[in-house]
Amino acid sequence: MRPLLAGLCLLMTLALPACSKAASPEQIAAGKAVFAANCALCHDASPAMGTFQGPPLFGVAGRKIGGVAGFDYSDALKAAHGRGETWGESNLDAFLADPQQAMPGTQMPVNVPDATDRRNLIAYLTSLNGKAAAATKAVAPVSGNGNFDWRKDAPGVLHQVTVADLPKPFATNSAGNSAQYVAPSANFLPKAPAGFTVSQFSNDLDGPRNMRTAPNGDLYIAESGRGRISVFRNQGGRVSAARETFAEGLDQPFGIAFLNGYVYIANVGSVVRIPIAGGKAETVVANLSTTGGHSTRDMAVSGDGQYIYVSVGSASNVAEGIGKAPKDFIAGHALGESWGSEAGRALVLRFRTDGSDRHVFATGIRNCVGLAFRPGTDDLYCTTNERDMLGDNLVPDYFTRVADGQFFGWPWYYLGDHEDPRQAGVRPDLKGKVSVPDTLFVSHSAPLGFTFYQAPAGAASAFPPQYDGAAFIALHGSWNRAARTGSKVVIARMKDGRPTGEYEDFLTGFILDDRHVSGRPVGVAVGPDGALYVSDDAGSRIWRVAAG
Known part of the structure; x- marks a missing residue:
């Protein structure tokens, strides 16, 4: 019998024979x-x-x-x-x-x-027993800024969040507003710009999450909760609607990459690879940290095929309780690397493709969910879910380039030298060393998967040329905001190969009101037909967006 507090006897359906002695x-x-x-x-x-x-x-x-x-x-x-x-x-x-x-x-x-x-x-x-505290009266969310109102979302609408827009911490109460899914009507379709057609591609999946297109045009999808990778085959330039199981028995798979005839798969605690023709999984990277929250691990392969990059999110919201760094830790570790229960977390790692030569590439990234190189460049990008419980409009999530040695602030700072009050005074040595991300999203938008648009030559449903190279990003939407946000696909605007900070709505219409949604986008991928495929884990669907 495990110890309980003295004198506490619990009424349980799974009955205990007697009340346990007090825990120390x-x-x-x-x-x-x-x-x-x-x-x-x-x-x-x-x-x-x-x-x-x-x-x-x-x-x-x-x-x-x-x-x-x-x-x-x-x-x-x-x-x-x-x-x-x-x-x-x-x-x-x-x-x-x-x-x-x-x-x-x-x-x-x-x-x-x-x-x-x-x-x-x-x-x-x-x-944890006694009298619960009376609920505090909610503070109205920030108003008067079009960036913050989902009712103004529509294909083509531009948004830009800047550091100058940031409120002070705790300007509003911390909201608990998890999205409630409502199954859409049979004729529901998300909204895309004029000149595009949206259709449901598949509902033969179980909570589809991340997606990647293989070099041969096959579409691979991670069903994380099911422990499965599914594939839809390329059949002469179109994606077959028949789902096949590629691998199962995995541990919350999310990241997918392709290299040298293998499919690399990032589980929550490891990276494995399986021959693309099928076969036994071989562990490439073992012992990724699995404690706490943030189970998604994404991957990217360098252009020269020599390295794989793996993102590992934090175990907690803001490193509650890790205290001060152990003696000599800071001198012996990467800038902004964390310790204790957050060791090996909130960072991007780099390995040789056989899993050797571990290198801490970037730090202070609370939860880098999506990770990819911009095609034809050495620019590595990630989407990041920032911290919670500072108010409706803190801290903005982001999409950014990530370079070797960069530190993005978590948990001590955010967006430059803005110190998190919950970590005040812990790391003054990091002030002035915090990178500011390229594109900021409305706080709690929860950006997840993304892809840079490239249609195969001769693709039947290719987007117009102005979309070539555009970064399409799925905003899942989060829980810590009184007014709903996210639940859409956006385009991060680029100029001369760099993000401008603006982003544009592309696929909208999933939000029903401040509590309810009819879909939550997770992954985006370009098929061999040039269409954009969007996974929706709430509705267990794949949507297809085609030109024409």
């Missing part, structure tokens, strides 16, 4: 550290019962499963709720060890494999 202060403190490293990104543990990406966990011990209003629980959690089950030691332990096995279909992406960590975490969660 040291055990609760250890559990709090596990929570900070694994859970704090998505869950509030305070009496304020804040609504983050996941439900608040204050008072979770003894609470009815699936019992927090406003969350789209999985069928398994809803069924447990209907049976009157409550959270206790046994089912918390099983859920934390393997969320998908305990509650199939859950959106919980993190597990805690170590039994001691789980025991300590449960002790900490059980200590």
Whole structure:
């Protein structure tokens, strides 16, 4: 029996034989550290019962499963709720060890494999009891700026967010506004510019995420939650509608790249490669950090084929609890590299294609979800989801070039020398060394996959020439904003091969109101026919946008 606080007896469907003895202060403190490293990104543990990406966990011990209003629980959690089950030691332990096995279909992406960590975490969660704080009155979101209003989104509308637009931290309360998916009507189509046709290409997928087009024109798609890579074959310059399974049994696959007859796949904790003709997976890079949040790992291959680049997001929102750097750490590591529970996180790594010669390429990038080279250049770009809980309009997400040795601020600074008040005074040595990204998006837009448009010669559905080289970016939309944003595909404007800072709406119409959406774009890829394919993980669809 795992220890609980003295005198606390929980009423559980999975009954305990007796109330456990009190957990020690040291055990609760250890559990709090596990929570900070694994859970704090998505869950509030305070009496304020804040609504983050996941439900608040204050008072979770003894609470009815699936019992927090406003969350789209999985069928398994809803069924447990209907049976009157409550959270206790046994089912918390099983859920934390393997969320998908305990509650199939859950959106919980993190597990805690170590039994001691789980025991300590449960002790900490059980200590979170008492009277919840009264909800604070919401502060109205910033108004009067067209960049911030999704109702003005439409194909062709231009946006530009600048550092001068930044409000002060906590100018608004931190909102909990996770998008609620509503299945669209049978005749629904997203909106594209005049001269383009939008159609549904496929709904034969399970939460499609990242997409990449192979050199032979086959379209590969990562179904991260399913642990599967699917492929739609190129058949004479068009994409076949028949889905094939390329690989399965993977661990939250996301990144896909092609090199020397192999498909490289980035799992949450490793990079593997599989012969493009099919076969056994071979581990190329092992031991990527897997604790905490941010499970997407994307990849890019250098133009000379000598290196692979791998993005690894942070484990937490803003490195809560890592404290000061260990002695001699700063001198022996890359500029802005983090330590403790954030070691090996919030950065871009470079390896030889066989996984050797690990090099920290860039740091301070909270969650670089999309990673790609601009074709014909050595310019590496990434899309980044910035930090939460500073208000509706902080911190802007971004799309930017990334160079060797650059530091982008996380967790101590953002967008230059703007110090995060939650890390005030920790790293004054980094002031003046923080890179400012190229293109800023409305905060909490959640840019994910992107592609630079290049149509194959003679493609039947090729876009007009003015789109050649354009960066198409999927904005997924996030939870930490009172007014909805994202849920669209945009174009980052370029001039002389560099981003101008402006971005233009291309595919819109998914947002229904400030709470509800009919789609959430994730990946974008150009097919052998020249059409743009857009994955939607909320609706488990692939959309096709063609010229004409």
